[in-house]
Amino acid sequence: MMSYVKKVLSDLKEKNSSQEEFLQAATEILESIAPVFEKHPEFQENAILERLVEPERIIMFRVPWVDDNGKIQVNRGFRVQFNSAVGPYKGGLRFHDSVNLSIMKFLAFEQILKNSLTEMSIGGAKGGSDFNPKGRSDGEVMRFCQSFMDELYRHIGPNTDIPAGDMGVGGREVGFLFGQYKKLVDGHVAVLTGAGLEFGGSLVRKEATGYGLIYILDEALKMRNETIKGKNIVVSGSGNVAIYAAEKAETYGAKVLAMCDSSGYIYDNNGINVDIVKEIKEVKRGRIKDYLKYPNTESAQYVEGGIIWNVKCDIALPCATQNELSEESAKILAKNNTKYVAEGANMPSTNEAVDVFLKNNMLYLPGKAANAGGVATSALEMAQRSSRIQWTFEEVDAKLKTIMVNIYHNIDNAAKKYGFEGNYVVGANIAGFLKVANAMLAQGVV
Ligand SMILES: NC(=O)C1=CN([C@@H]2O[C@H](COP(=O)(O)OP(=O)(O)OC[C@H]3O[C@@H](n4cnc5c(N)ncnc54)[C@H](OP(=O)(O)O)[C@@H]3O)[C@@H](O)[C@H]2O)C=CC1
Numbered sequence: 001m002m003s004y005v006k007k008v009l010s011d012l013k014e015k016n017s018s019q020e021e022f023l024q025a026a027t028e029i030l031e032s033i034a035p036v037f038e039k040h041p042e043f044q045e046n047a048i049l050e051r052l053v054e055p056e057r058i059i060m061f062r063v064p065w066v067d068d069n070g071k072i073q074v075n076r077g078f079r080v081q082f083n084s085a086v087g088p089y090k091g092g093l094r095f096h097d098s099v100n101l102s103i104m105k106f107l108a109f110e111q112i113l114k115n116s117l118t119e120m121s122i123g124g125a126k127g128g129s130d131f132n133p134k135g136r137s138d139g140e141v142m143r144f145c146q147s148f149m150d151e152l153y154r155h156i157g158p159n160t161d162i163p164a165g166d167m168g169v170g171g172r173e174v175g176f177l178f179g180q181y182k183k184l185v186d187g188h189v190a191v192l193t194g195a196g197l198e199f200g201g202s203l204v205r206k207e208a209t210g211y212g213l214i215y216i217l218d219e220a221l222k223m224r225n226e227t228i229k230g231k232n233i234v235v236s237g238s239g240n241v242a243i244y245a246a247e248k249a250e251t252y253g254a255k256v257l258a259m260c261d262s263s264g265y266i267y268d269n270n271g272i273n274v275d276i277v278k279e280i281k282e283v284k285r286g287r288i289k290d291y292l293k294y295p296n297t298e299s300a301q302y303v304e305g306g307i308i309w310n311v312k313c314d315i316a317l318p319c320a321t322q323n324e325l326s327e328e329s330a331k332i333l334a335k336n337n338t339k340y341v342a343e344g345a346n347m348p349s350t351n352e353a354v355d356v357f358l359k360n361n362m363l364y365l366p367g368k369a370a371n372a373g374g375v376a377t378s379a380l381e382m383a384q385r386s387s388r389i390q391w392t393f394e395e396v397d398a399k400l401k402t403i404m405v406n407i408y409h410n411i412d413n414a415a416k417k418y419g420f421e422g423n424y425v426v427g428a429n430i431a432g433f434l435k436v437a438n439a440m441l442a443q444g445v446v
Protein backbone atom coordinates (compact mmCIF):
# COMPACT_ATOMS: atom_id res chain seq x y z
CA MET A 1 0.00 0.00 0.00
CA MET A 2 3.03 2.21 0.34
CA SER A 3 2.96 2.42 -3.47
CA TYR A 4 -0.50 4.03 -3.33
CA VAL A 5 0.74 6.61 -0.82
CA LYS A 6 3.93 7.17 -2.83
CA LYS A 7 1.95 7.82 -6.01
CA VAL A 8 -0.39 10.34 -4.33
CA LEU A 9 2.58 12.03 -2.69
CA SER A 10 4.59 12.24 -5.88
CA ASP A 11 1.61 13.74 -7.78
CA LEU A 12 1.13 16.20 -4.94
CA LYS A 13 4.78 17.24 -5.07
CA GLU A 14 4.57 17.80 -8.81
CA LYS A 15 1.45 19.94 -8.52
CA ASN A 16 2.61 22.00 -5.50
CA SER A 17 6.34 22.09 -6.01
CA SER A 18 6.86 25.51 -4.43
CA GLN A 19 4.74 24.83 -1.32
CA GLU A 20 7.46 23.68 1.04
CA GLU A 21 5.57 23.71 4.35
CA PHE A 22 2.48 22.08 2.85
CA LEU A 23 4.58 19.30 1.32
CA GLN A 24 6.42 18.82 4.63
CA ALA A 25 3.15 18.31 6.52
CA ALA A 26 1.64 16.15 3.77
CA THR A 27 4.75 13.92 3.57
CA GLU A 28 4.73 13.28 7.30
CA ILE A 29 1.01 12.55 7.39
CA LEU A 30 0.75 10.40 4.28
CA GLU A 31 3.83 8.29 5.02
CA SER A 32 2.68 7.59 8.57
CA ILE A 33 -0.85 6.52 7.61
CA ALA A 34 0.35 4.06 4.94
CA PRO A 35 -0.41 0.99 7.15
CA VAL A 36 -4.12 1.92 7.16
CA PHE A 37 -4.54 1.07 3.48
CA GLU A 38 -3.65 -2.61 4.05
CA LYS A 39 -6.66 -2.94 6.33
CA HIS A 40 -8.91 -0.60 4.32
CA PRO A 41 -8.64 -1.15 0.56
CA GLU A 42 -11.94 0.73 0.21
CA PHE A 43 -10.11 3.99 0.90
CA GLN A 44 -7.91 3.52 -2.15
CA GLU A 45 -10.83 2.30 -4.27
CA ASN A 46 -12.66 5.52 -3.41
CA ALA A 47 -9.65 7.80 -3.95
CA ILE A 48 -9.88 9.09 -0.39
CA LEU A 49 -6.25 10.26 -0.27
CA GLU A 50 -6.38 11.99 -3.65
CA ARG A 51 -9.44 13.89 -2.43
CA LEU A 52 -8.10 14.55 1.06
CA VAL A 53 -4.97 16.37 -0.16
CA GLU A 54 -6.92 18.76 -2.39
CA PRO A 55 -8.60 21.64 -0.50
CA GLU A 56 -12.35 21.91 -1.07
CA ARG A 57 -11.93 25.64 -1.63
CA ILE A 58 -9.25 28.33 -1.39
CA ILE A 59 -10.20 31.98 -1.12
CA MET A 60 -7.50 34.63 -1.75
CA PHE A 61 -8.30 38.29 -1.62
CA ARG A 62 -7.01 41.85 -1.52
CA VAL A 63 -7.09 43.68 1.83
CA PRO A 64 -6.66 47.44 1.32
CA TRP A 65 -6.57 49.72 4.36
CA VAL A 66 -5.34 53.16 5.40
CA ASP A 67 -2.51 53.53 7.93
CA ASP A 68 -2.13 56.27 10.56
CA ASN A 69 -0.21 58.44 8.09
CA GLY A 70 -3.07 58.34 5.61
CA LYS A 71 -1.10 55.99 3.31
CA ILE A 72 -2.93 53.16 1.57
CA GLN A 73 -1.56 49.70 2.41
CA VAL A 74 -2.45 46.49 0.63
CA ASN A 75 -2.17 43.01 2.14
CA ARG A 76 -3.21 39.59 0.94
CA GLY A 77 -5.96 37.63 2.72
CA PHE A 78 -6.51 33.85 2.68
CA ARG A 79 -9.01 31.25 3.81
CA VAL A 80 -8.29 27.62 2.99
CA GLN A 81 -11.45 25.56 3.50
CA PHE A 82 -9.75 22.21 3.34
CA ASN A 83 -12.22 19.55 4.45
CA SER A 84 -15.79 19.63 5.75
CA ALA A 85 -16.52 15.89 5.93
CA VAL A 86 -16.70 15.80 9.74
CA GLY A 87 -18.32 19.20 10.33
CA PRO A 88 -18.24 22.88 9.35
CA TYR A 89 -14.80 24.32 8.55
CA LYS A 90 -12.99 25.35 11.73
CA GLY A 91 -9.55 26.81 12.30
CA GLY A 92 -7.76 29.99 13.22
CA LEU A 93 -6.65 33.13 11.42
CA ARG A 94 -2.96 34.04 11.44
CA PHE A 95 -1.70 37.59 10.94
CA HIS A 96 2.05 37.46 10.41
CA ASP A 97 4.34 38.76 7.68
CA SER A 98 5.45 35.21 6.81
CA VAL A 99 1.92 34.12 5.79
CA ASN A 100 1.64 32.65 2.28
CA LEU A 101 -0.42 29.98 0.56
CA SER A 102 1.92 27.14 1.52
CA ILE A 103 1.74 28.02 5.22
CA MET A 104 -2.04 28.39 5.06
CA LYS A 105 -2.39 24.99 3.37
CA PHE A 106 -0.11 23.18 5.82
CA LEU A 107 -1.98 24.65 8.78
CA ALA A 108 -5.40 23.81 7.31
CA PHE A 109 -4.27 20.27 6.43
CA GLU A 110 -3.02 19.66 9.97
CA GLN A 111 -6.25 21.14 11.30
CA ILE A 112 -8.36 18.47 9.56
CA LEU A 113 -6.77 15.67 11.57
CA LYS A 114 -6.44 17.71 14.76
CA ASN A 115 -10.13 18.61 14.73
CA SER A 116 -11.01 14.99 14.09
CA LEU A 117 -8.96 13.97 17.15
CA THR A 118 -11.00 16.28 19.40
CA GLU A 119 -14.05 14.03 18.73
CA MET A 120 -16.09 17.18 18.11
CA SER A 121 -17.88 17.62 14.76
CA ILE A 122 -15.58 20.15 13.12
CA GLY A 123 -13.89 20.16 9.72
CA GLY A 124 -10.50 21.72 8.92
CA ALA A 125 -9.63 25.23 7.71
CA LYS A 126 -7.14 28.02 8.27
CA GLY A 127 -6.81 31.59 7.11
CA GLY A 128 -4.98 34.81 7.67
CA SER A 129 -2.93 37.51 6.10
CA ASP A 130 0.63 38.72 5.61
CA PHE A 131 -0.34 41.72 7.74
CA ASN A 132 1.67 41.98 10.97
CA PRO A 133 -0.13 43.69 13.87
CA LYS A 134 3.17 44.07 15.77
CA GLY A 135 4.00 47.77 16.11
CA ARG A 136 0.65 48.86 14.60
CA SER A 137 -1.73 51.13 16.53
CA ASP A 138 -5.13 49.87 17.67
CA GLY A 139 -6.71 52.08 14.98
CA GLU A 140 -4.60 50.52 12.23
CA VAL A 141 -5.36 47.00 13.47
CA MET A 142 -9.08 47.84 13.53
CA ARG A 143 -9.09 49.23 10.00
CA PHE A 144 -7.16 46.22 8.75
CA CYS A 145 -9.57 43.77 10.46
CA GLN A 146 -12.59 45.59 9.06
CA SER A 147 -11.22 45.46 5.51
CA PHE A 148 -10.27 41.78 5.95
CA MET A 149 -13.81 40.97 7.07
CA ASP A 150 -15.35 43.04 4.23
CA GLU A 151 -14.36 40.14 1.97
CA LEU A 152 -14.22 37.16 4.34
CA TYR A 153 -17.77 37.56 5.67
CA ARG A 154 -19.39 36.18 2.52
CA HIS A 155 -17.45 32.90 2.84
CA ILE A 156 -18.05 32.13 6.54
CA GLY A 157 -21.04 31.50 8.79
CA PRO A 158 -21.99 29.69 12.01
CA ASN A 159 -22.86 26.51 10.08
CA THR A 160 -20.29 26.73 7.30
CA ASP A 161 -16.98 28.10 8.57
CA ILE A 162 -16.08 29.44 12.03
CA PRO A 163 -12.66 31.11 12.24
CA ALA A 164 -10.80 31.92 15.48
CA GLY A 165 -7.41 33.32 16.54
CA ASP A 166 -3.91 32.02 15.85
CA MET A 167 -0.55 33.83 15.75
CA GLY A 168 -1.07 37.58 15.74
CA VAL A 169 -4.82 37.22 16.27
CA GLY A 170 -5.94 37.49 19.89
CA GLY A 171 -8.90 39.00 21.72
CA ARG A 172 -8.42 42.47 20.24
CA GLU A 173 -8.40 41.25 16.63
CA VAL A 174 -11.31 38.81 17.13
CA GLY A 175 -13.33 41.70 18.60
CA PHE A 176 -12.72 43.95 15.57
CA LEU A 177 -13.39 41.11 13.13
CA PHE A 178 -16.62 40.16 14.87
CA GLY A 179 -17.83 43.79 15.04
CA GLN A 180 -17.47 44.16 11.28
CA TYR A 181 -19.10 40.78 10.56
CA LYS A 182 -22.08 41.68 12.75
CA LYS A 183 -22.51 44.97 10.95
CA LEU A 184 -22.30 43.38 7.50
CA VAL A 185 -24.79 40.56 8.10
CA ASP A 186 -26.89 42.36 10.71
CA GLY A 187 -26.83 39.33 13.02
CA HIS A 188 -25.21 38.49 16.35
CA VAL A 189 -24.19 34.93 15.52
CA ALA A 190 -21.41 32.58 16.64
CA VAL A 191 -19.18 33.01 13.61
CA LEU A 192 -15.83 33.48 15.40
CA THR A 193 -14.62 31.72 18.52
CA GLY A 194 -12.22 33.23 21.01
CA ALA A 195 -14.83 35.98 21.34
CA GLY A 196 -14.78 38.33 24.34
CA LEU A 197 -16.65 37.07 27.41
CA GLU A 198 -19.00 40.05 27.04
CA PHE A 199 -20.23 38.93 23.61
CA GLY A 200 -20.54 35.15 23.65
CA GLY A 201 -17.02 33.93 24.39
CA SER A 202 -16.17 30.99 26.63
CA LEU A 203 -14.19 30.94 29.83
CA VAL A 204 -10.91 29.00 29.41
CA ARG A 205 -10.64 29.56 25.61
CA LYS A 206 -7.74 31.96 26.15
CA GLU A 207 -5.89 29.46 28.34
CA ALA A 208 -7.04 26.32 26.54
CA THR A 209 -4.21 25.51 24.14
CA GLY A 210 -1.48 25.92 26.77
CA TYR A 211 -3.44 24.22 29.55
CA GLY A 212 -4.44 21.38 27.21
CA LEU A 213 -0.80 20.82 26.32
CA ILE A 214 0.05 20.27 29.97
CA TYR A 215 -2.99 18.04 30.52
CA ILE A 216 -2.01 15.65 27.71
CA LEU A 217 1.64 15.69 28.80
CA ASP A 218 0.59 14.93 32.36
CA GLU A 219 -1.45 11.94 31.20
CA ALA A 220 1.42 10.60 29.06
CA LEU A 221 3.79 10.93 32.00
CA LYS A 222 1.33 9.28 34.42
CA MET A 223 1.15 6.27 32.10
CA ARG A 224 4.94 6.00 32.52
CA ASN A 225 4.80 6.38 36.30
CA GLU A 226 6.32 9.82 35.93
CA THR A 227 5.17 13.29 36.88
CA ILE A 228 5.63 16.89 35.74
CA LYS A 229 6.46 17.89 39.31
CA GLY A 230 10.10 18.81 39.79
CA LYS A 231 10.93 18.85 36.07
CA ASN A 232 12.86 21.64 34.33
CA ILE A 233 11.00 22.94 31.31
CA VAL A 234 11.91 25.11 28.35
CA VAL A 235 8.99 26.79 26.58
CA SER A 236 9.62 28.55 23.28
CA GLY A 237 7.53 31.60 22.39
CA SER A 238 5.86 34.01 24.78
CA GLY A 239 2.48 34.33 23.10
CA ASN A 240 -0.90 32.88 23.92
CA VAL A 241 0.08 29.20 23.86
CA ALA A 242 3.48 29.60 25.57
CA ILE A 243 2.20 31.77 28.42
CA TYR A 244 -0.59 29.41 29.47
CA ALA A 245 1.53 26.29 29.01
CA ALA A 246 4.17 27.83 31.28
CA GLU A 247 1.55 28.96 33.80
CA LYS A 248 -0.05 25.52 34.04
CA ALA A 249 3.32 23.71 34.14
CA GLU A 250 4.28 25.81 37.15
CA THR A 251 1.06 24.93 38.97
CA TYR A 252 2.00 21.27 38.41
CA GLY A 253 5.29 21.91 40.23
CA ALA A 254 7.64 22.30 37.25
CA LYS A 255 10.23 25.03 36.84
CA VAL A 256 10.15 27.04 33.59
CA LEU A 257 13.78 27.89 32.85
CA ALA A 258 13.47 29.77 29.57
CA MET A 259 11.01 31.49 27.22
CA CYS A 260 11.58 33.53 24.04
CA ASP A 261 10.24 35.73 21.29
CA SER A 262 11.59 36.03 17.78
CA SER A 263 14.41 38.33 18.98
CA GLY A 264 15.94 36.19 21.74
CA TYR A 265 15.36 34.21 24.91
CA ILE A 266 15.33 34.84 28.65
CA TYR A 267 16.82 32.27 31.00
CA ASP A 268 16.64 31.97 34.77
CA ASN A 269 17.90 28.93 36.64
CA ASN A 270 15.56 29.86 39.52
CA GLY A 271 12.55 29.80 37.21
CA ILE A 272 10.83 32.44 35.06
CA ASN A 273 8.07 34.56 36.62
CA VAL A 274 5.29 33.93 34.10
CA ASP A 275 3.16 36.80 35.43
CA ILE A 276 5.83 39.24 34.27
CA VAL A 277 5.88 37.67 30.79
CA LYS A 278 2.09 37.96 30.71
CA GLU A 279 2.26 41.65 31.62
CA ILE A 280 4.94 42.33 28.96
CA LYS A 281 3.14 40.48 26.18
CA GLU A 282 -0.58 40.78 26.92
CA VAL A 283 -0.69 44.27 28.40
CA LYS A 284 2.34 46.18 27.14
CA ARG A 285 2.74 44.31 23.81
CA GLY A 286 6.48 44.57 24.46
CA ARG A 287 9.60 42.45 23.89
CA ILE A 288 10.78 39.56 26.07
CA LYS A 289 14.06 41.33 26.84
CA ASP A 290 12.01 43.87 28.87
CA TYR A 291 11.76 41.08 31.49
CA LEU A 292 15.13 42.17 32.90
CA LYS A 293 13.71 45.61 33.75
CA TYR A 294 11.28 44.11 36.30
CA PRO A 295 12.05 43.81 40.02
CA ASN A 296 13.49 40.52 41.36
CA THR A 297 14.74 39.32 37.97
CA GLU A 298 18.45 39.80 38.78
CA SER A 299 19.22 36.11 38.29
CA ALA A 300 17.77 36.15 34.74
CA GLN A 301 19.76 36.63 31.55
CA TYR A 302 18.70 37.64 28.04
CA VAL A 303 20.36 36.00 25.02
CA GLU A 304 19.77 38.02 21.85
CA GLY A 305 19.26 35.80 18.78
CA GLY A 306 20.12 32.66 20.78
CA ILE A 307 18.68 29.19 20.20
CA ILE A 308 16.52 28.37 23.20
CA TRP A 309 16.95 24.60 22.72
CA ASN A 310 20.56 24.92 23.90
CA VAL A 311 19.18 25.34 27.44
CA LYS A 312 19.35 21.98 29.23
CA CYS A 313 15.90 20.73 30.28
CA ASP A 314 13.85 17.62 31.05
CA ILE A 315 10.86 18.71 28.99
CA ALA A 316 10.82 20.81 25.80
CA LEU A 317 7.62 22.60 24.83
CA PRO A 318 7.92 24.26 21.41
CA CYS A 319 5.11 26.85 21.42
CA ALA A 320 6.25 29.49 18.92
CA THR A 321 6.05 28.64 15.22
CA GLN A 322 6.66 26.08 12.47
CA ASN A 323 10.15 24.62 11.99
CA GLU A 324 11.59 26.39 15.03
CA LEU A 325 13.19 23.14 16.22
CA SER A 326 15.78 21.82 13.74
CA GLU A 327 17.52 18.45 13.52
CA GLU A 328 20.58 20.04 15.11
CA SER A 329 18.52 21.34 18.06
CA ALA A 330 16.86 17.92 18.42
CA LYS A 331 20.32 16.35 18.70
CA ILE A 332 21.25 18.85 21.40
CA LEU A 333 18.06 17.99 23.32
CA ALA A 334 18.88 14.28 23.02
CA LYS A 335 22.45 14.89 24.17
CA ASN A 336 21.17 16.89 27.14
CA ASN A 337 18.97 13.94 28.09
CA THR A 338 15.66 15.72 27.47
CA LYS A 339 13.10 12.95 27.73
CA TYR A 340 9.85 14.64 26.67
CA VAL A 341 8.82 16.92 23.81
CA ALA A 342 5.23 18.14 23.52
CA GLU A 343 4.28 20.59 20.79
CA GLY A 344 2.10 23.60 21.56
CA ALA A 345 2.81 25.10 18.15
CA ASN A 346 1.83 23.65 14.77
CA MET A 347 4.67 21.65 13.17
CA PRO A 348 7.41 23.34 15.25
CA SER A 349 9.80 20.42 14.74
CA THR A 350 11.19 19.62 11.30
CA ASN A 351 10.60 16.06 10.06
CA GLU A 352 14.33 15.40 10.62
CA ALA A 353 14.05 16.63 14.23
CA VAL A 354 11.13 14.24 14.80
CA ASP A 355 13.25 11.35 13.51
CA VAL A 356 15.87 12.24 16.13
CA PHE A 357 13.24 12.20 18.90
CA LEU A 358 11.95 8.80 17.82
CA LYS A 359 15.40 7.27 17.35
CA ASN A 360 16.36 8.39 20.86
CA ASN A 361 13.16 6.97 22.40
CA MET A 362 12.05 10.36 23.61
CA LEU A 363 8.34 10.75 24.33
CA TYR A 364 7.13 12.96 21.49
CA LEU A 365 3.59 14.38 21.41
CA PRO A 366 2.95 16.02 18.02
CA GLY A 367 1.11 19.33 17.78
CA LYS A 368 -2.03 18.05 16.15
CA ALA A 369 -2.74 16.02 19.29
CA ALA A 370 -0.97 18.08 21.95
CA ASN A 371 -2.31 21.52 20.99
CA ALA A 372 -5.85 20.39 20.16
CA GLY A 373 -7.18 21.85 23.41
CA GLY A 374 -7.58 25.28 21.82
CA VAL A 375 -9.84 24.23 19.00
CA ALA A 376 -11.67 21.76 21.26
CA THR A 377 -12.53 24.61 23.62
CA SER A 378 -13.62 26.66 20.61
CA ALA A 379 -16.11 23.87 19.94
CA LEU A 380 -17.21 24.08 23.59
CA GLU A 381 -17.68 27.82 23.03
CA MET A 382 -19.92 27.05 20.04
CA ALA A 383 -21.94 24.60 22.14
CA GLN A 384 -22.50 27.16 24.90
CA ARG A 385 -23.33 29.87 22.39
CA SER A 386 -25.96 27.82 20.57
CA SER A 387 -27.62 26.67 23.77
CA ARG A 388 -27.46 30.21 25.29
CA ILE A 389 -25.72 29.06 28.45
CA GLN A 390 -22.35 29.78 30.01
CA TRP A 391 -20.41 27.10 31.85
CA THR A 392 -18.17 28.08 34.76
CA PHE A 393 -14.38 28.13 34.43
CA GLU A 394 -14.19 24.84 36.35
CA GLU A 395 -16.78 23.18 34.09
CA VAL A 396 -15.01 24.12 30.86
CA ASP A 397 -11.60 23.28 32.31
CA ALA A 398 -12.82 19.82 33.38
CA LYS A 399 -14.21 19.15 29.90
CA LEU A 400 -10.92 20.29 28.34
CA LYS A 401 -8.96 17.95 30.58
CA THR A 402 -11.21 15.01 29.69
CA ILE A 403 -10.80 15.75 25.99
CA MET A 404 -7.00 15.86 26.27
CA VAL A 405 -6.85 12.64 28.29
CA ASN A 406 -9.07 10.96 25.69
CA ILE A 407 -6.87 12.20 22.85
CA TYR A 408 -3.83 10.71 24.55
CA HIS A 409 -5.45 7.27 24.90
CA ASN A 410 -6.89 7.44 21.40
CA ILE A 411 -3.49 8.09 19.77
CA ASP A 412 -1.78 5.60 22.08
CA ASN A 413 -4.28 2.88 21.13
CA ALA A 414 -4.03 3.63 17.41
CA ALA A 415 -0.22 3.44 17.58
CA LYS A 416 -0.43 0.07 19.36
CA LYS A 417 -3.10 -1.30 17.03
CA TYR A 418 -0.97 -0.62 13.96
CA GLY A 419 2.22 -2.01 15.52
CA PHE A 420 3.93 1.29 16.34
CA GLU A 421 3.63 1.42 20.13
CA GLY A 422 4.76 4.75 21.56
CA ASN A 423 5.02 6.39 18.12
CA TYR A 424 2.49 9.22 18.32
CA VAL A 425 3.22 10.54 14.84
CA VAL A 426 1.66 7.34 13.55
CA GLY A 427 -0.92 7.23 16.36
CA ALA A 428 -2.19 10.79 15.91
CA ASN A 429 -2.24 10.72 12.14
CA ILE A 430 -4.02 7.36 11.90
CA ALA A 431 -6.56 8.10 14.64
CA GLY A 432 -7.35 11.50 13.09
CA PHE A 433 -7.45 10.19 9.54
CA LEU A 434 -9.81 7.24 10.11
CA LYS A 435 -12.77 9.37 11.19
CA VAL A 436 -12.34 11.79 8.28
CA ALA A 437 -11.89 8.96 5.75
CA ASN A 438 -14.99 7.14 6.98
CA ALA A 439 -17.03 10.36 6.88
CA MET A 440 -15.85 11.01 3.31
CA LEU A 441 -16.68 7.44 2.32
CA ALA A 442 -20.19 7.72 3.75
CA GLN A 443 -20.87 10.96 1.89
CA GLY A 444 -20.04 9.72 -1.61
CA VAL A 445 -17.94 11.40 -4.25
CA VAL A 446 -18.31 15.08 -3.39
N1 LIG B 1 -3.66 30.33 19.80
C1 LIG B 1 -4.14 29.09 19.75
O1 LIG B 1 -5.19 28.79 20.33
C2 LIG B 1 -3.41 28.02 19.03
C3 LIG B 1 -2.16 28.23 18.50
N2 LIG B 1 -1.48 27.19 17.95
C4 LIG B 1 -0.14 27.37 17.40
O2 LIG B 1 0.75 27.76 18.45
C5 LIG B 1 1.80 28.59 17.93
C6 LIG B 1 1.82 29.90 18.68
O3 LIG B 1 0.56 30.54 18.56
P1 LIG B 1 0.10 31.72 19.53
O4 LIG B 1 0.73 31.55 20.85
O5 LIG B 1 -1.35 31.82 19.40
O6 LIG B 1 0.75 32.98 18.78
P2 LIG B 1 1.17 34.38 19.38
O7 LIG B 1 1.19 35.30 18.23
O8 LIG B 1 0.36 34.72 20.57
O9 LIG B 1 2.67 34.11 19.89
C7 LIG B 1 3.66 33.61 19.05
C8 LIG B 1 4.95 33.66 19.83
O10 LIG B 1 5.97 32.98 19.12
C9 LIG B 1 7.08 33.86 18.92
N3 LIG B 1 7.75 33.57 17.66
C10 LIG B 1 7.28 33.72 16.41
N4 LIG B 1 8.19 33.35 15.51
C11 LIG B 1 9.27 32.95 16.22
C12 LIG B 1 10.54 32.48 15.86
N5 LIG B 1 10.89 32.30 14.59
N6 LIG B 1 11.41 32.17 16.85
C13 LIG B 1 11.09 32.34 18.15
N7 LIG B 1 9.88 32.80 18.56
C14 LIG B 1 9.00 33.12 17.59
C15 LIG B 1 6.46 35.24 18.90
O11 LIG B 1 7.45 36.22 19.10
P3 LIG B 1 7.35 37.65 18.36
O12 LIG B 1 6.40 38.45 19.19
O13 LIG B 1 8.74 38.16 18.38
O14 LIG B 1 6.84 37.40 16.99
C16 LIG B 1 5.46 35.07 20.04
O15 LIG B 1 6.10 35.15 21.29
C17 LIG B 1 1.52 28.70 16.43
O16 LIG B 1 2.19 27.67 15.76
C18 LIG B 1 0.01 28.46 16.35
O17 LIG B 1 -0.39 28.01 15.08
C19 LIG B 1 -1.98 25.92 17.94
C20 LIG B 1 -3.21 25.66 18.45
C21 LIG B 1 -4.06 26.70 18.95
Ligand SMILES: O=C(O)CCC(=O)C(=O)O
Nearest residue numbers: 091092164166374375378
Ligand atom coordinates in the same frame (compact mmCIF):
# COMPACT_ATOMS: atom_id res chain seq x y z
O1 LIG C 1 -9.89 27.60 17.90
C1 LIG C 1 -9.85 27.42 16.69
O2 LIG C 1 -10.83 27.34 15.97
C2 LIG C 1 -8.55 27.29 15.94
C3 LIG C 1 -7.33 27.00 16.73
C4 LIG C 1 -6.19 26.85 15.79
O3 LIG C 1 -5.99 27.68 14.92
C5 LIG C 1 -5.34 25.69 15.85
O4 LIG C 1 -5.73 24.69 16.46
O5 LIG C 1 -4.23 25.71 15.27
